[in-house]
Amino acid sequence: MGDVWAFRDAVGHWAAGGPGEPAHELARQLELRTAVLVEGASDLAAVETLAARRGRDLAVDGVCVVPMGGAMSVGRYATLLGPSGLGLRLTGLCDEREQGYYARGWERAGAPHQDIFVCAADLEDELIRALGTARVEEVVAAEGDLRAWQTFLQQPAQLGRPRGQQLRRFLGTKKGRKIRYGTLLVEALDPARVPVPLDDLLTSL
Missing domain, CATH: 1.10.533 (Death Domain, Fas)
Incomplete structure (x- = not known):
């Protein structure tokens, strides 16, 4: 099985204009089904910690939490990972003030908006x-x-x-x-x- 962190790195390089083949190959190796798009590393830490507390191994479930380094990148990431890209189901966690970026990114990727979960402030x-x-x-x-x-x-x-x-x-x-x-x-x-x-x-x- 591939490395989830390697997949995150490959997606980051792809989003920055690099080749998409490494991300495609790692997604296949990991048998990914779902990408959770979050703004940053603190959100990643919170999601994975809660999953662990509940006895969940997200990688085993085919889920990868992907920090984007800022909500304004969500359109690019959603396009690459969603239905028009890798074909993964998209979910996301965002701050209230960033909801518009996510909604537009989901629309651009052809993903359902109900899979965006919004924090009141952050x-x-x-x-x-x-x-x-x-x-x-x-x-x-x-x-x-x-x-x-x-x-x-x-x-x-x-x-x-x-x-x-x-x-x-x-x-x-x-x-x-x-x-x-x-x-x-x-x-x-x-x-x-x-x-x-x-x-x-x-x-x-």
């Missing part, structure tokens, strides 16, 4: 609201980021802001932090309180 916001800010701060402390969090809160721009907004901003202030917390926050979720878009996406796969 996935981090969904996870913070599902956990509650106090629980997220516990995760931050357990991860050894308490001092950085306390320093962040002293910044003038953060004074008086709602705690949830502060936490969302904090997660994006250091390279790699959103990816790390994409895993940690999903691991901390009560199984009964998984954000609806994430839950619906996993259920659809």
